[in-house]
Amino acid sequence: MQVLFKTRYEDDIHFLAKTGEKIRVGLVVLLLIAAPLFLQNYYLAELGLMLVYAIAGIGLMILTGHTGQVSFGHAAFLAIGAYCHSILISHGVPFSVSVVLTVTLSGVIGMLLGRSASKMHGFYLAIATLAFLILVETFLGEWEAVTGGHAGFKVPALKLFGIPLKAMWQQYYLDLFFVFVVVLGAANLFRTPTGRSFLAVRDSELSARSLGVSVEWVKIQSFGVSAAITGLAGVLLAHHLSYLSPEVFGVLESLKLMLMIVVGGLGSILGAIFGAILISLLPIAISFLRDVLPPAVGQQAGLEPLLFGLIIVVFIVFEPQGIYGRWMKIRFFFETFPYYRKSSFVRQKSYLKTERMR
Amino acid sequence: MLQVNDIIHLAVTGLAQGCAYGLIALGFVLIYKATEVVNFAHGEFMMLGAFAVLAFSEALGGSFWPAFVLGCLSIGVVGYLIDAQIMRRIIGQSSASIFILTVAFGFIFRSLAGMIWGWQTLSLNTPFDGKVVIAEGLSISHDRIAIVAATAILCGVLYLFFSRTRFGVAMQAASQNQLAAFYMGIPVKRLVSVTWAIGAMIAAAAGALLAPVTQIDTTIGFLGIKALAGAIVGGFGSIPGALLGCLLIGIIEPFADFYFPAIKGVSAYVVMLLVLFVKPEGLISQTFQKKV
Numbered sequence: 001m002q003v004l005f006k007t008r009y010e011d012d013i014h015f016l017a018k019t020g021e022k023i024r025v026g027l028v029v030l031l032l033i034a035a036p037l038f039l040q041n042y043y044l045a046e047l048g049l050m051l052v053y054a055i056a057g058i059g060l061m062i063l064t065g066h067t068g069q070v071s072f073g074h075a076a077f078l079a080i081g082a083y084c085h086s087i088l089i090s091h092g093v094p095f096s097v098s099v100v101l102t103v104t105l106s107g108v109i110g111m112l113l114g115r116s117a118s119k120m121h122g123f124y125l126a127i128a129t130l131a132f133l134i135l136v137e138t139f140l141g142e143w144e145a146v147t148g149g150h151a152g153f154k155v156p157a158l159k160l161f162g163i164p165l166k167a168m169w170q171q172y173y174l175d176l177f178f179v180f181v182v183v184l185g186a187a188n189l190f191r192t193p194t195g196r197s198f199l200a201v202r203d204s205e206l207s208a209r210s211l212g213v214s215v216e217w218v219k220i221q222s223f224g225v226s227a228a229i230t231g232l233a234g235v236l237l238a239h240h241l242s243y244l245s246p247e248v249f250g251v252l253e254s255l256k257l258m259l260m261i262v263v264g265g266l267g268s269i270l271g272a273i274f275g276a277i278l279i280s281l282l283p284i285a286i287s288f289l290r291d292v293l294p295p296a297v298g299q300q301a302g303l304e305p306l307l308f309g310l311i312i313v314v315f316i317v318f319e320p321q322g323i324y325g326r327w328m329k330i331r332f333f334f335e336t337f338p339y340y341r342k343s344s345f346v347r348q349k350s351y352l353k354t355e356r357m358r
Numbered sequence: 359m360l361q362v363n364d365i366i367h368l369a370v371t372g373l374a375q376g377c378a379y380g381l382i383a384l385g386f387v388l389i390y391k392a393t394e395v396v397n398f399a400h401g402e403f404m405m406l407g408a409f410a411v412l413a414f415s416e417a418l419g420g421s422f423w424p425a426f427v428l429g430c431l432s433i434g435v436v437g438y439l440i441d442a443q444i445m446r447r448i449i450g451q452s453s454a455s456i457f458i459l460t461v462a463f464g465f466i467f468r469s470l471a472g473m474i475w476g477w478q479t480l481s482l483n484t485p486f487d488g489k490v491v492i493a494e495g496l497s498i499s500h501d502r503i504a505i506v507a508a509t510a511i512l513c514g515v516l517y518l519f520f521s522r523t524r525f526g527v528a529m530q531a532a533s534q535n536q537l538a539a540f541y542m543g544i545p546v547k548r549l550v551s552v553t554w555a556i557g558a559m560i561a562a563a564a565g566a567l568l569a570p571v572t573q574i575d576t577t578i579g580f581l582g583i584k585a586l587a588g589a590i591v592g593g594f595g596s597i598p599g600a601l602l603g604c605l606l607i608g609i610i611e612p613f614a615d616f617y618f619p620a621i622k623g624v625s626a627y628v629v630m631l632l633v634l635f636v637k638p639e640g641l642i643s644q645t646f647q648k649k650v
Contacts, residue, residue, distance in 0.1 A: 070454045072461065116635050123396040124594075126457050127586055128634055131627035138624050255465060258458050266454065301477060302469030302576075309466035316459045317447055 015187055032176055036169035044168045045240065050280040051175040052236045055182050057260045057272030059229030062186060064258075065266040066195070067222040068202030069117070073129030074257050076136040077227045079249035080106050081234020083140060083147055086155045086244060095160050102235055103228045110227020111220050118216040133254055140246040152245040155238045175236055182229055186269050189225070198222050202267075252305060259308050263315045265324025274323040282307070368612040374502035376608020377509040378571075380601045381564035382585035384512065385557030387600045391533045392553040395445060396594075398460040400561055401582015402467035407433045407562020408574045409475050412482045420483060430562040437558025441551040464579060472576045482569040501570040508567050512560060513601070529553060587630040 004017055016022045035047060060074045081102055088098040113132060117125050140147045147153055158165045158174075165171055189195040200208035201218045209215050238244060256279060264275025286304055319326055333340045382404055389397050397403075411422075411429030418425050440463070448456060520526040532539040532546045533553075540546045565578070572578050585604060592603020607626045614625035 064454055068452065068454065070457055072457075116631075120634060123453070123457055124590060124634065126396075126398075127583075127590060128631060130583065131587065131631055134624055134627055135631075142620050252465075255461065258461070262455065262458050266452070302472040305465040306469035306473075309462040309464075309469070312458060312462035313444070313466070316451070316455050316462075317444060320448075320451055320455060 013191065036172060041168045044172050046280055048168070048172045048175045049237075049240050050276050051172075051179045052233050052240060053260065053279055054179055054273045054276035055236065056230050056233035056257055057264065057276050058182055058186050058269055059226045059233060060257050061261045061264075061266075061269065061272040062189070062198070062229065063222050063226035065261055065268065065271065066190065066202060067198040067219065067226075069219060069222065070123075070126040071129040071226075072126050072251070072254050072258065073113075073131075073133035073136075074226075074230050075249045075251070075253035076129075076133040077106050077110060077230035078234040078237060078253065078257075079136055079140060079246070080109060081231030082155075082238035082241070082244055082249070083153065083234075084231075085235040086153055086238050087146060089159075090156045094162075095158070099232070099235055103232050106231025106234070107224045107228030110231075111224035113227070114220040114223025117223065118219040130251070130254075133249075133251065137246050137250060140249075147246075148244075150245060150247070152243050155242050155244060158239050171239060178232060178236060182232070183269060183273075186229075194218075194221060252308075255305070255308055259312050261322075262312055263322050265322030265327075266320075268324045270327075271322055271324035274327070278323065368616065369609060370498055371502065372609035372612045373605065374505045374571075374608070375611060376588070376605035377506045378564055378568050379581070379585040379588045379604035379608050381505070381509050381512065381567075382561055382582055383589040383600045383604050384516070384597065385560040385564075386582075386586060386589055387594060387597050388516075388553055388560075389557045390594060392529065392550050393441075393445070395456055395460065396586075397463075397554075397557070398457060398582075398586070399463035399467060399579075400557070401579035401585065402464045402471075403433055403437065403558045403561035404565035404568070404582060405471060405574075405576060405579040406436065406467055406565070407558075408482065408565035408569050408578065409471055409480075410562065411566040411569070412480060412574060413475070415482065422483065426563070426566050429566060430559045433562035434555040434559040438551045438555040440558075441554035442547075445554070446547065446550075464582075468576050468579055475576075477576060479573045479575040481573050482566070499570075501567070505564075505567050505571075508563065509601075512563070513597075516597075525549075525552075584626045587626045591630050591633045 004011075006012065011017070016025055032047075036044060039047065056074070056078060059077070060071065063069050063071055063074075084105055085098050085102040088101060089095060093101070113129070117128060120128060141150050143149070144151075158171060160174070165174065190199070197208065197213045197218050198221075200211065200213055201215055201222075205215050208218070241248065260275030260279050261272055262275075263278055264273070265271030286307060289307075290303065315322060321328070329345055332344065382400060385403070386397060386400050389395060389400075407429055410432050411425050414428045414432075415422055415425035444459075445456075448459065520530055528539070528544045529549050529552075531542065532544055532549045536546050561582075565574075568578070568581070572581070584607065588604030588607035589600035590603065591607055592601065593599035607629060610629055611625055614628075615622045618625065
């Protein structure tokens with residue numbers, strides 16, 4: 001087992017304390033930067049999409065994983081980001097300006113939703129956000145003059161500072177840049193008083209309030225940050241999809257985001273990234289299953305939502321900490337070898353927490 | 359402009375629709391009161407119920423009532439097993455994971471129903487296919503009357519069950535304080551599972567009764583979300599509140615669809631969001647703020 005020996009004050013604030021972590025993360029970053037050298041365009045596009053979903057996952061993770069507010073409506077922010085950005089650049093607004101405007105708009109809408117949601121809790125919030133998603137989807141379908149309605153909206157080609165980015169690797173680097181920004185930003189957020197108060201609200205609203213945290217304001221902030229990041233993911237997603245229609249951002253997309261963070265592991269940024277990896281591998285697994293399973297099941301239209309649902313159920317029942325939790329256990333096993341005991345990670349007995357008295 | 363007859367017609371249709379929402383919400387609220395789990399898959403119980411009744415009635419050669427009873431019972435068994443096998447294991451986990459779990463159930467049920475019965479729209483033959491003509495150009499079909507009657511009857515039966523029978527009183531006790539009820543020798547676990555079964559059976563009955571109005575396909579489960587919206591409008595903690603909210607939503611809906619065709623089908627959510635903005639706990643609330 002590695003013992004951390006701190007010799008400087010800076011050791012306390014490093015993201016990656018242990019040497020092993022530094023090597024692993026460094027390797028992943030190098031691989032991501034070098035990916036265009038050895039990946040073909042198709043795989044590069046898939047990897048880019050994975051990065052976009054990682055951003056969206058971190059956005060939802062901050063809200064649900066770190067602040068404890070369930071949102072079934074986050075696909076709405078993806079939609080707002082994607083549509084707002086595409087409409088802006090199709091009117092000739094430069095990419096950089098459009099991104100800033102879109103992220104701001106998405107964040108402001110998020111804060112407004114958070115403002116109205118700050119008094120709600122639990123499932124009231126879940127159902128309100130779901131209703132918000134349904135309304136946004138209807139609205140995008142009905143407002144044909146601007147959004148193109150159900151016929152769809154063509155996303156203009158990607159241009160950065162007047163230079164067209166046509167090749168896939170250029171777009172990929174754009175995604176990668178934003179992933180670095182978001183991951184560093186989110187990791188930093190949780191070292192600030194604001195981020196710490198998010199965690200306090202998640203763990204107990206009562207004790208957070210007693211410690212002088214303004215619970216309402218925290219929820220508004222959390223909604224704002226989360227919506228802004230998800231809106232950014234929407235911007236990048238628009239360029240990957242290149243054709244937008246309201247149905248893309250439906251309830252299934254929200255479930256996908258939820259699946260990502262639940263299966264990845266609630267309450268960790270790494271979890272959102274694990275979830276994004278899983279989400280991008282799922283279509284491959286599904287197409288494999290379609291061949292393997294008997295045609296009565298395999299060729300059915302409902303296979304995808306069925307698998308999504310089953311994976312969520314299996315993870316929540318058997319590994320509530322998600323892939324991240326499993327990863328921690330494996331790491332713990334090797335770090336403390338041979339002292340790992342079966343009881344090292346036994347779940348505490350837990351009881352029903354009532355919400356009737358808050 | 360709307361004529362008087364049209365207004366009455368819309369109101370009666372809305373009332374029947376509201377009663378249907380109320381039937382579904384009844385199950386939601388029962389399960390919520392017993393376990394504090396909001397079952398987002400309740401609309402899917404209703405859908406499964408409709409499909410099960412259809413399947414039984416085809417197997418029995420078209421007779422409705424035996425199929426109705428068998429279908430409801432089988433969905434009750436499904437509800438019981440869901441609680442006994444899965445929901446019981448995750449007590450104490452964060453409410454976020456529990457919501458996500460029930461939503462996932464909804465998706466699983468919808469896919470399974472689609473795989474078993476197909477994705478096309480089916481129709482169920484019920485004994486309620488006549489019409490009552492009240493006045494010139496104003497008639498109410500039997501299926502809508504059946505829904506209203508079933509809601510009234512079920513509410514009465516449930517009221518008697520919860521206030522008069524030993525079992526029902528034990529359920530009330532368990533829902534108020536599980537630990538205390540357990541110490542008094544009430545088998546809380548089994549009661550909770552039975553509550554799930556009852557909730558699922560009510561939903562299945564609602565599905566079968568609604569079948570002539572909505573037809574049966576895999577998407578009718580989304581009515582459950584509207585019922586949830588109605589229950590929230592009224593206040594989730596109490597059955598009368600939830601019923602009132604559902605009736606309100608049901609009556610507002612046809613008028614809103616008529617006057618604002620742009621938001622056709624989603625007016626229930628608009629109403630719900632408006633109510634939540636003004637009164638976050640619903641019109642009749644049962645949550646109390648803890649004093650620090």
